[in-house]
Amino acid sequence: GEVIDAPVVIIGSGYGGAVSALRLCEAGKKVILLEMGLNWEKAGIPFSNLLKPGKSSAWLKKKSIAPFMNIFSLTPFTGTLDRLDFDHINIWVGRGVGGGSLVNGGMAVTPKESYFKEVFPDLDAEKFYNYYFPLVRKELKVNVIDEQFLKECPYYKFTRVGEAEAQNAGFKTMRVPNVYDFKYMEREFRNEVPRSALNTEVIYGNNYGKNSLDRTYLKKAMDTGNLEILDLHRVDHIKLNDDKGYTLNVQQTDTSGNRIADKSFRCKKLILAAGTMGTLQLLMQSNAINNFPLNERIGKNWGNNGNFMTGRNWVRPLTGGTGSKQSTIPVGGIDNWDDDEHPFFTEIAPLPMGMDVATALYLLINRVDKKGEVSFDHNSRSLKVNWDESNTANMKENARFFIRKMNKANGGTRSHFLFHNGLGADICYHPLGGCVLGEATNEYGKLKGHDNLYVLDGSLIPGTIGVNPFVTITAIAEYCMENLISQNEFT
Ligand code: FAD
Numbered sequence: 001g002e003v004i005d006a007p008v009v010i011i012g013s014g015y016g017g018a019v020s021a022l023r024l025c026e027a028g029k030k031v032i033l034l035e036m037g038l039n040w041e042k043a044g045i046p047f048s049n050l051l052k053p054g055k056s057s058a059w060l061k062k063k064s065i066a067p068f069m070n071i072f073s074l075t076p077f078t079g080t081l082d083r084l085d086f087d088h089i090n091i092w093v094g095r096g097v098g099g100g101s102l103v104n105g106g107m108a109v110t111p112k113e114s115y116f117k118e119v120f121p122d123l124d125a126e127k128f129y130n131y132y133f134p135l136v137r138k139e140l141k142v143n144v145i146d147e148q149f150l151k152e153c154p155y156y157k158f159t160r161v162g163e164a165e166a167q168n169a170g171f172k173t174m175r176v177p178n179v180y181d182f183k184y185m186e187r188e189f190r191n192e193v194p195r196s197a198l199n200t201e202v203i204y205g206n207n208y209g210k211n212s213l214d215r216t217y218l219k220k221a222m223d224t225g226n227l228e229i230l231d232l233h234r235v236d237h238i239k240l241n242d243d244k245g246y247t248l249n250v251q252q253t254d255t256s257g258n259r260i261a262d263k264s265f266r267c268k269k270l271i272l273a274a275g276t277m278g279t280l281q282l283l284m285q286s287n288a289i290n291n292f293p294l295n296e297r298i299g300k301n302w303g304n305n306g307n308f309m310t311g312r313n314w315v316r317p318l319t320g321g322t323g324s325k326q327s328t329i330p331v332g333g334i335d336n337w338d339d340d341e342h343p344f345f346t347e348i349a350p351l352p353m354g355m356d357v358a359t360a361l362y363l364l365i366n367r368v369d370k371k372g373e374v375s376f377d378h379n380s381r382s383l384k385v386n387w388d389e390s391n392t393a394n395m396k397e398n399a400r401f402f403i404r405k406m407n408k409a410n411g412g413t414r415s416h417f418l419f420h421n422g423l424g425a426d427i428c429y430h431p432l433g434g435c436v437l438g439e440a441t442n443e444y445g446k447l448k449g450h451d452n453l454y455v456l457d458g459s460l461i462p463g464t465i466g467v468n469p470f471v472t473i474t475a476i477a478e479y480c481m482e483n484l485i486s487q488n489e490f491t
Pocket of ligand 1: 011012013034035093099100104105107203234235273282468471
């Protein structure tokens with residue numbers, strides 16, 4: 001196949017890849033970014049909504065893969081949402097130019113400073129809270145819903161009910177910022193613009209309103225003229241060259257997943273930003289294929305960010321249910337983090353199914369008391385996640401405590417309708433770690449044992465951060481890039 005020479009290649013266009021691209025392009029570097037998913041904006045194909053899953057709804061699958069209620073058959077297409085299935089955990093990831101930002105709920109939460117310090121004792125927390133976090137909130141266009149709109153909008157009844165019930169039960173509630181443009185949402189509600197969040201769009205992409213990375217970091221990087229994004233380019237494996245640069249073995253596909261070309265990219269500098277699972281897969285697969293050098297910390301200190309889903313049903317809802325109309329964008333949370341016995345944070349999640357199901361859905365984020373580990377199975381050439389019920393024991397305990405307390409104060413039962421026993425231990429949206437900052441890498445993300453390879457994505461965070469992770473992933477990437485550039489790593 002074709003051989004392409006490039007000074008810097010980035011693999012993956014999620015948060016880590018987008019930050020790296022912008023900062024390198026601003027510094028005048030020519031950058032090639034390889035993304036296995038589709039460039040949806042360029043393709044001009046609309047995203048589908050929850051009620052009518054179509055092309056964008058799943059990565060090359062015959063059936064939709066929402067966490068529950070998948071009755072839809074599909075023609076395989078390079079959709080935005082993928083699910084990686086392991087023995088005791090299923091991990092959802094985003095695919096396409098923008099990575100996870102295309103499919104996620106947009107919740108833009110800065111971690112608690114005390115927990116950030118516990119997770120990253122070696123980082124300068126003051127600099128993060130005074131500089132990197134404010135910087136990324138600005139770049140990502142984080143904003144907060146207007147309280148009056150929240151109070152009046154029928155699409156947020158689920159949040160109002162959820163908060164009132166939590167307060168009844170003695171929990172502390174909090175407002176959650178988001179990258180979805182709430183001024184746009186207000187105009188949606190008034191029917192002045194096309195609807196997106198109010199039209200059940202979210203995990204298969206938003207056609208309007210959401211400031212995903214293609215509208216923020218990646219757009220700015222493209223505007224410099226220094227960035228070339230090649231979509232539908234999947235890196236299969238990496239080889240270390242004698243000159244200490246890298247050759248990437250890449251397959252270009254069409255939107256049905258068929259291979260249409262094999263290409264090689266030769267680069268001096270390589271940034272791995274394929275997301276926690278993608279980066280680990282690439283490193284370990286390359287090792288299996290050509291003995292690619294790995295250090296012994298790779299795969300260690302991995303976790304699910306304490307993700308645990310649960311839900312409640314009301315037999316006879318005192319509240320009249322959560323409403324048949326629901327915005328897909330969560331704005332409410334319950335903060336029980338400071339409870340020593342049951343520390344958790346939970347999102348009051350929407351369940352926009354077009355009918356009043358009198359069901360409330362919660363995504364808990366807990367501490368990860370017992371970390372897992374990722375390894376490689378040479379026979380199947382796939383990752384193995386060493387993770388079972390023992391890793392989620394504390395999370396289950398918290399979920400039961402939470403539901404019990406909520407039901408006691410407000411009525412209701414555990415939702416068997418959503419999950420087995422009403423407990424979704426195996427649902428993970430936030431895989432983190434395995435290539436931890438300062439362990440598998442140096443203090444700025446340069447992989448140990450390599451001269452020209454940098455890891456900049458969720459794998460740098462040691463398995464837990466206590467809140468939804470993309471604000472932290474973005475801030476860590478900014479911190480690493482600033483230091484790597486000033487140390488002349490890319491000159
Ligand atoms: P990613 O965003 O995962 O990007 C990696 C990119 O690399 C992908 O586009 C992928 O296609 C590409 N790639 C992988 N392997 C290859 C390869 N071999 N070759 C080429 N390209 C490759 N977080 C929050 O903070 N708030 C939320 O509200 C929230 N909601 C979520 C909802 C859902 C349904 C999901 C799935 C996640 C959610 N998250 C949320 C998590 C958040 O989206 C992720 O933590 C974040 O996207 C991870 O960023 P990243 O830079 O590590 O990689």
